[in-house]
Amino acid sequence: MNKGNKKNVTFNDIASYTGFSKTTISRYFNNPDSLTPKNQEIIRRALDKLNYHENKVARILARGKTEFVGIIVPNLYLHYFSEMLNQILSTYNEFGFKYLVFVGDGDPEHEKKYLEELMAYQIEGLIVMSHTLPSSELASLPIPVVSIEREDDFISSVNCDNYAGARMAVSLLHSHQCDVYIHVNTPTPETIPAYNRILGFRDYCRENDLRHEIIFLDGDVSFTAISPAVEKLLDELENRYPGQKKGLFFSDDTRAHAFLNRLVRKYNTLPDSYRLVGFDNSPISRDSIYPISTVDQQIPLIAREAVTMLVSQIEEAKKGTARSRETIRHETVPAVLYQRDTTELYGSGNSCASGLPS
Amino acid sequence: MNKGNKKNVTFNDIASYTGFSKTTISRYFNNPDSLTPKNQEIIRRALDKLNYHENKVARILARGKTEFVGIIVPNLYLHYFSEMLNQILSTYNEFGFKYLVFVGDGDPEHEKKYLEELMAYQIEGLIVMSHTLPSSELASLPIPVVSIEREDDFISSVNCDNYAGARMAVSLLHSHQCDVYIHVNTPTPETIPAYNRILGFRDYCRENDLRHEIIFLDGDVSFTAISPAVEKLLDELENRYPGQKKGLFFSDDTRAHAFLNRLVRKYNTLPDSYRLVGFDNSPISRDSIYPISTVDQQIPLIAREAVTMLVSQIEEAKKGTARSRETIRHETVPAVLYQRDTTELYGSGNSCASGLPS
DNA sequence: TTGTATGCGTTATCAC
DNA sequence: GTGATAACGCATACAA
Numbered sequence: 020m021n022k023g024n025k026k027n028v029t030f031n032d033i034a035s036y037t038g039f040s041k042t043t044i045s046r047y048f049n050n051p052d053s054l055t056p057k058n059q060e061i062i063r064r065a066l067d068k069l070n071y072h073e074n075k076v077a078r079i080l081a082r083g084k085t086e087f088v089g090i091i092v093p094n095l096y097l098h099y100f101s102e103m104l105n106q107i108l109s110t111y112n113e114f115g116f117k118y119l120v121f122v123g124d125g126d127p128e129h130e131k132k133y134l135e136e137l138m139a140y141q142i143e144g145l146i147v148m149s150h151t152l153p154s155s156e157l158a159s160l161p162i163p164v165v166s167i168e169r170e171d172d173f174i175s176s177v178n179c180d181n182y183a184g185a186r187m188a189v190s191l192l193h194s195h196q197c198d199v200y201i202h203v204n205t206p207t208p209e210t211i212p213a214y215n216r217i218l219g220f221r222d223y224c225r226e227n228d229l230r231h232e233i234i235f236l237d238g239d240v241s242f243t244a245i246s247p248a249v250e251k252l253l254d255e256l257e258n259r260y261p262g263q264k265k266g267l268f269f270s271d272d273t274r275a276h277a278f279l280n281r282l283v284r285k286y287n288t289l290p291d292s293y294r295l296v297g298f299d300n301s302p303i304s305r306d307s308i309y310p311i312s313t314v315d316q317q318i319p320l321i322a323r324e325a326v327t328m329l330v331s332q333i334e335e336a337k338k339g340t341a342r343s344r345e346t347i348r349h350e351t352v353p354a355v356l357y358q359r360d361t362t363e364l365y366g367s368g369n370s371c372a373s374g375l376p377s
Numbered sequence: 378m379n380k381g382n383k384k385n386v387t388f389n390d391i392a393s394y395t396g397f398s399k400t401t402i403s404r405y406f407n408n409p410d411s412l413t414p415k416n417q418e419i420i421r422r423a424l425d426k427l428n429y430h431e432n433k434v435a436r437i438l439a440r441g442k443t444e445f446v447g448i449i450v451p452n453l454y455l456h457y458f459s460e461m462l463n464q465i466l467s468t469y470n471e472f473g474f475k476y477l478v479f480v481g482d483g484d485p486e487h488e489k490k491y492l493e494e495l496m497a498y499q500i501e502g503l504i505v506m507s508h509t510l511p512s513s514e515l516a517s518l519p520i521p522v523v524s525i526e527r528e529d530d531f532i533s534s535v536n537c538d539n540y541a542g543a544r545m546a547v548s549l550l551h552s553h554q555c556d557v558y559i560h561v562n563t564p565t566p567e568t569i570p571a572y573n574r575i576l577g578f579r580d581y582c583r584e585n586d587l588r589h590e591i592i593f594l595d596g597d598v599s600f601t602a603i604s605p606a607v608e609k610l611l612d613e614l615e616n617r618y619p620g621q622k623k624g625l626f627f628s629d630d631t632r633a634h635a636f637l638n639r640l641v642r643k644y645n646t647l648p649d650s651y652r653l654v655g656f657d658n659s660p661i662s663r664d665s666i667y668p669i670s671t672v673d674q675q676i677p678l679i680a681r682e683a684v685t686m687l688v689s690q691i692e693e694a695k696k697g698t699a700r701s702r703e704t705i706r707h708e709t710v711p712a713v714l715y716q717r718d719t720t721e722l723y724g725s726g727n728s729c730a731s732g733l734p735s
Numbered sequence: 736t737t738g739t740a741t742g743c744g745t746t747a748t749c750a751c
Numbered sequence: 752g753t754g755a756t757a758a759c760g761c762a763t764a765c766a767a
Contacts, residue, residue: 041744045746053753072496075497075498079759080435095463098456117494118478119475119477120478121469280664280666284666306631307638308666399762401736401737407763411737434760434761436761438759440763
């Protein structure tokens with residue numbers, strides 16, 4: 020009854036109803052054992068008689084802790100980000116932090132606004148996946164900040180072991196004795212962790228005296244940009260390395276998948292002259308017409324580590340002085356290689372890929 | 378300087394620094410024109426001299442409006458949900474509402490906890506995509522609730538026009554003169570909007586005297602469940618309708634895509650004896666080896682409509698009495714058919730699909 | 736145009 | 752074990 024238009028029931032109401040003081044009601048919630056069991060029962064009854072619902076906003080004001088964490092994610096259409104967000108949000112059950120999520124659009128001014136809004140809501144920590152704002156700026160925030168797979172010179176971070184991941188990928192191609200090794204990437208600043216995929220590829224090739232090349236495609240992720248770019252790539256490779264066995268390491272599964280499709284459209288099968296490895300272990304790599312070998316970033320581990328790191332920094336900040344905030348940590352989560360059909364040893368027919376990590 | 382360990386600057390500090398009262402400082406933010414330009418300037422200077430940052434939590438307590446909206450989404454690995462979430466979050470720039478997001482896990486007890494937590498944070502409205510809690514329960518909340526594509530008997534909702542979408546899909550297949558029409562779905566309660574896809578399919582087939590069948594697969598969305606199910610489906614269809622032209626309407630692109638892949642693996646091309654239409658217009662339908670015709674739900678429109686509806690109900694609730702809350706609205710957003718390669722008229726070779734809606 | 740007083744719903748500090 | 756009172760930071764009648 021009387022739902023909606025009446026003011027909320029408060030400690031005051033419970034207090035006057037039960038004859039206790041507000042303080043006692045508060046204690047019922049925060050330190051129940053300090054009340055006699057009998058009085059606990061009285062209050063419990065009053066609470067549901069009056070249909071009380073707690074107001075955590077008031078509690079925030081009084082205690083100074085919001086249990087809010089801000090998240091800025093560049094987009095949600097890439098599986099990588101939506102899954103990362105998913106994993107982060109799922110930590111609620113363990114840590115109790117509530118997440119205020121903003122999706123960036125690449126505009127630094129907008130993201131600054133988001134940041135202000137987040138700070139205005141007294142977030143206790145921030146997880147940044149967007150690349151838009153430099154870490155120097157983020158580091159000046161008065162709260163702990165943890166980044167994931169972005170430039171992290173001045174802030175804590177947790178990233179995938181891109182370097183090792185790339186090496187595993189080429190190494191797998193290498194085991195197939197290709198004539199030439201090609202890494203397909205998009206223009207990547209040296210400052211972001213993903214740049215290590217290029218380094219890993221290059222180092223491995225050099226160490227093993229492999230003929231290799233790095234090709235950069237347009238960074239646009241839209242289908243209308245990827246599709247023709249990949250088509251052109253195929254033409255070029257056929258011209259440049261006719262009759263040779265080509266080992267391709269793509270920096271993302273999306274492009275690997277698009278390339279594979281062109282290949283199969285052209286040859287009606289996965290030709291022996293191509294070996295493919297992608298990156299991300301996104302669903303498309305598994306669900307592709309020929310399941311694509313790929314490098315898994317272990318998103319759940321990364322998310323978990325990021326939240327854990329952030330929480331511990333938040334707790335440190337509670338007790339510590341300003342000095343303790345200087346501690347910047349960079350964590351790396353191992354990558355895992357998934358061998359699938361695009362690097363099968365025995366032909367390329369209807370092989371039965373396990374989909375299990377190597 | 379002195380970052381972190383010092384208390385925040387408040388209106389009190391600004392007031393004593395400038396000689397004004399707290400009220401005037403407050404007015405500077407909420408009704409600046411009521412101050413003389415000169416005094417505005419004085420305060421502006423003080424604000425950034427003292428490095429003031431607003432505290433919206435205190436403002437909430439004083440004004441009673443949080444500008445928080447709760448979201449409960451069943452998961453984020455389906456593109457449909459992550460894109461919907463993306464579109465909802467993007468309305469921040471227009472409406473200013475902040476979103477507190479929870480990912481459900483199918484456990485009603487958990488979702489009730491999420492709900493309590495959301496209410497404790499004084500959310501002004503709720504958007505529900507999860508199916509876990511019955512709408513009767515959600516309707517008892519003292520705030521406006523809008524659902525998207527779920528059982529909505531007792532709450533407002535915005536849904537895709539599943540019925541028309543399904544009819545468009547079969548109609549497209551019909552234009553290809555198939556011998557038999559098959560709708561592939563998963564077990565679907567009659568209470569959820571998606572059930573209309575079944576009705577739309579059945580009605581169209583009956584009205585046009587089409588030989589048809591509805592096949593239900595396991596509802597599990599995992600690859601390990603879908604892949605063998607789809608393989609089995611193909612075998613069955615080949616046995617049951619040998620040599621006949623089959624028009625398949627899938628209730629989701631994921632299964633349509635999996636089926637297409639089996640088909641191409643078997644025939645090395647998209648055989649003329651099959652016509653496929655999916656549902657959702659998810660990226661995979663476009664990026665598939667043969668782009669799949671599908672029904673687009675217009676996620677951006679649905680998201681926008683849901684938020685708009687919620688906001689207007691929130692505003693009504695402000696002024697109106699409890700009675701105004703009784704108003705339940707059910708909005709339907711039109712579906713759009715995308716014709717692509719799996720329903721091409723002229724053979725099934727390397728046709729150049731436009732990817733544009735019909 | 737500006738100030739005073741009070742309230743928002745809770746927690747924290749003392750008392751008793 | 753329990754209660755009175757003062758924060759927490761801001762908004763809003765009501766005065767002036």
